Structure formats: C-alpha cells, structure tokens
Amino acid sequence: MTKRFKLIDLDCANCAAKMEHAIKKLDGVQDAAVSFMTQRLTVEADDARFEAIMDQIEQVCKRVEPDCRIVRQ
C-alpha cells in the first residue's frame, strides 16, 4: 500500500534527504520518498502493519528534524 502524507515545517533539504534515508531502512518499508519541494512524504509499506510503521516513521523524523510534523488523518 502506498500512502502520501503532508509534512509541516520541513525547513531543510538536507534533513529531508536524511529522513528519507532513515525511513527507507525501517523494517517493513518497501519504498519511501520525502520531497522537500512538495513537502510530502510517500510511503510504501506492508498493509497489515502500516499504522505501526507510521509510528516508527514519526519517531525517526523527530530524531532528524524535531520541528517537522507528519499530518496523519
């Protein structure tokens, strides 16, 4: 399943690249892209564990860029 999320307060292009790198390494994530230009996160991950994986992704992002928030409906 592939989902797209809006990112708020993603201020630095290098941080976006670091986030993307860290998210891709997470278990269960098939592919991920953080676009600094559109301020979007695209995640492709296992359906069953998607929410759990998103929790992990949030933690990873917090570590790289504490100000940045992921909008999850």
Added chain:
Amino acid sequence: MNILTNMTKKQRRMLSRILAGALLLVAAVLIPYQGPWRFLLFLPAYFMVGWDVLWQAARNICRGQVFDENFLMALATVGAFCTGFFGEGEYPEAVFVMLFYQVGELFQGYAVGRSRRSIASLMDLRPDYANVEQDGKLVQVDPEELQPGQVFVVKPGEKLPLDGTILSGSTTLNTAALTGESLPRSVGVGDSVQSGCVNLSGLIQVRAEKPFEESTVAKILELVENAASKKARAESLITRFARYYTPAVVIAAVALALLPPLVVGGWALWLRRALTFLVVSCPCALVISVPLSFFAGIGRASRQGVLIKGGSYLEAMAAVDTVVFDKTGTLTQGVFQVAEIHPQGMTEDQLLELAALAEGRSDHPISRSLREALGREPDSSQLEEAQELSGRGVRVRVNGKTLCAGNRRLMEELGVSCPSTANGGTVVHVAVDGAYAGWLLIADRPKPDAKEAVALLKQEGITPVMLTGDSKAAGEAAARELGIEQVHTELLPADKVAQVESLLTAPDRRRKATLAFVGDGINDAPVLSRADVGIAMGGLGSDAAIEAADIVLMDDKPSKLAAALKLSRRTLGIVRENIVFALGVKALVLVLSALGLTGMWLAVFADVGVMVLAVLNAMRV
C-alpha cells in the same frame, strides 16, 4: 514592500532578528574598550542572531546527530570566540559568520517557498465547487459529492468541476491549464468537456460522465504530486554524496586542528583554519538546488501542456537520441480527409458531389470524408439503384445515368482507362456512363505541426523513426512528406515492440543515449513501457495514455515534443552547472583555508553566496 508581504511570519521574525543582530554587532565594534572582557560586548549580538542555532545544536547532539548543520555552525562560531580570546582572529568574525549563515537560511527558505508557490499556482487546477440545481435554486456542492449522470451548471468565469457532456448552451473554454494552449476552444451541445478548463463566455449545463476522482483534473493532480517522489538519478547521487561529504570535511577539520600543530606548533592558528572547514561543511546548496531545478522544470513543462511524471523521466528525456513515432494519430490526425481532387471534364465540386452520391450515406470513413469535404448532403432524391461491388467499389443509377466509383480494378472492369495516381492513401476513381470523370485521394493528413516537429528534432541531432501498421505505400509516403528517413511499415503491435527492441540494442548507439517512443496511447502500452521514455499524445480523456506513459503531451501537438526536449536539456544543464559550481567553490575554499589564505569571513560568504546563486540559477529553468 513586496518581499516583506511574501514572507511567512517566521521569516519576518528572522529578518528582524538579523537586522537587530547587525545593529548590535556594529555597536559592539564601535565601543573602544579593548580589555580581556571585550568578548562580552559581542555576546548580545551573537545570541540575538544565533540562539536558535545553539538551541537546536544542543538538542540534536542529545539525539546523536553529530553532523547536524546547526551543531557544526555552533561549534565553528563558539570556536572562533575561543581563538579570538587567545589572540588569533577577532570577535566580530564569530558574530558575522552566524549572521551570514542566518541570512543564507532566510534567503533559501524564502526563495524555495516562493518557487514552490509559483509552481503550485500553475497547477492550481482543483475546482472548489460545482453548481447543482436543487428545488429550482443553484446550490454549490463539493465536486467529490457529484455522481456520474448528475447535471451541473458552469457559469462564465468558473472552472469545470468534472468531466462531462454539454446538455445545453454553448461557450468557449480556456484549456490552458490542461494543454498550455492559449487559444480558447468553442464547444456546444453534445461536446465532451474536461474538468479544469475555465468557462469563458456562456452558461452551460453539463452532465457528469465520471466521478471526481476519475476526472481529468484529479488524475493530473495525482500525477504531479507523484512526480516529486520519483527522484532523478542526479538527485539521489547528490544526497548520497552529501551523506559522506559532511563527515569527511569534519574529519578533515579535526585532522587539521591536531596534526600540523604537533609538528610546527601554533594551536590557535590551526584551530582557526579547522573551524573554517566546519563553516563550509554544510552541503545545503547542492542538496537544495538539484530538486529545485527538477521541480521548476516539471512545473514549467506542465504550464506548456507537457506532464512529466518525475525527475527521472526529465533526465531520460534530456539524453534522448532517437525518437520513434507511431504514425496514425500521432503524426497524422487519424481521420480520413479528401486530400486531392483531380476532375476530368468537370469542376472539383461536381466530381466531389458525384463521388459522395455514389458512396452513399454509409458511415464508412471514406464516404464520411467525402460528405465532409462537400460540406453538404448530396442530392440523393434521384438515386434509383445502388449496388455494392465488393472489393471494387459501388455502382449506382442517378438521373438515368450509371455512376461508378471505386478502385482501379473497377475501372479496368468497366474498360475505362485511368491515369496513374498518387499513393499514400485511398484513391477513388469515378466514371459516368463509362466515361472517366476523375479521381480523388482520400488520406490521413499529417498534423499541421508534424513536419515542423520532425525538423526541430533533427535540428537537435535526434534521429526520428516512424513505425506504422499501415501499408508500405501509405507509410512511406507519409514519412517522405514529413522528412523521416527511417520507416518501418505493416507492423502489428507486437512487431512494434520488436522494432523498438532492435533500435535499443543497435550497435552504433551512444552508451548513455535513450530512446523515446511517442504514441497515442491506444494499443501502445507495451511499447510505451519498453522504451526508455514513453510519451503519450492527447492525454485529454485517454486513461490508458496517462497511465502507461512517462510523459504526456496534453494536446495532440507533436511540436510540443521539441519543447519538452529543450526544456529537459536546459534543466539538466542547470543541474550540472550548479553541481560543478558549488563543488568547485567549496573545494577552493577548503584548499585556501587549509593554507591559511582565507579566513572565516570569506568562507561563510562563499558558502552562502554559492547557495544563493545555485537557488537563483535553479529558478531560471
């Protein structure tokens, strides 16, 4: 001031902090006290400008982010204060470096935000509401609530919310947002219209044909948003480089601070040089300018009606050396038209009327094209008897005369001699009472800009190739007319894949060159995905095209191909410029500061300057 109003609240706050910091710095410099506590004078300015950097540095170091740019800047400036205390360099330097760093960050945020907004506004296609009649009154509803079959009203100046068919009214539509075509399109009852167009003149009633999420607008938005996640090779290359660059420079800085003083002494001097390394260790200019360039390129292309599904395709497009065209519907209009009329012993109009009369009212493309060329229904009241002669033509009796229309074989059977004719289409010979009356050529005409498109591509050093399922004669005639030398005819869809395959593996191609296939999206999906770059024509309404292709030309114009090619090459050129320039300046600064030929002033100036120039350059796309 324009710039001020365009800034976000956060940016305006930063700007005032920078200005206040600059004033405090000037004040500190002017105070004549030179004692050991002089550095205290500079602390207000330093904290005014850089407290957030220090705060984030402290926070990130707790989280184990050693190579964080905030930390590196904090280290460099605090270090500069320390060396200043020991007599190397000056205190203003530390404040200045922080000040300039913040100016750079502010500029970057501003420029990127602006370009993002300006590109986003180009893609501002999303309709906000649809007018639906309820109890005799027009009510605005969310387009997503409308179902196919429901009727909505579009007033002049409004955006069409869904794809549909016009039930009543006629108007002109501005399709620029979808196709880049500035000429308005006239539409009337029965025409199908796409969401995202702007109604210019009249009130129309439209029956929705598709739900919102399948409408053209939703598809395009989805595609454009997706484009950012398909990153170009250059972009991943740069982010990977950045991962190694920063640690490498920091390690070099540590080495520079420790090793030379062991041999020659002068700890403070070498520490200062090492701190300069930290100032240039941030890879931001590179990391921001590459995606910004691609983003700007994709945005610019979509304004011209060319949808590019990702940076990687822009990259592949720039390296194209062979463009393979499908003929029908791509280079030609895909509809039959009367191309030539050669009467004998009568006027063109008379011959046309006779032919149209003979071919009758059938829905066959040939008879339809004859009626269209005539511009009126032929007078068939005198038509007595019509007979279809299979494989040859038709024979009818009109006004007591025998009228025959068909191919050369029919004429030969009638014993009528006919002149040699052009090929590249279907020829209809006409004979009246056994006397030859002339012939008409019915052909699929090339699009008006097809020839120009091929010429433009050739100018750019690209080899055009034509593939077609048509007969050898028709295919070769069309290729000749358009100026295409390589043509392969009578191909089935599977043969097209094989042809593309053999072109891809041709031995004399440059290694990194790519091949583009341009088709109308129907039956082309296998070829579109086999080619390095699959380009679909006429994306409007054709779902297959939008899905299978990497690049979609929203209007049917082949000349857009040349525009897309130029744009992609320009974008790649700018990306390359930025990479070389940024890396060059950084390398130069590193060498100069290792040798002690430049101080922190110049280093931060070069670093921020490079970033500003790279961002400005990227926005030039």
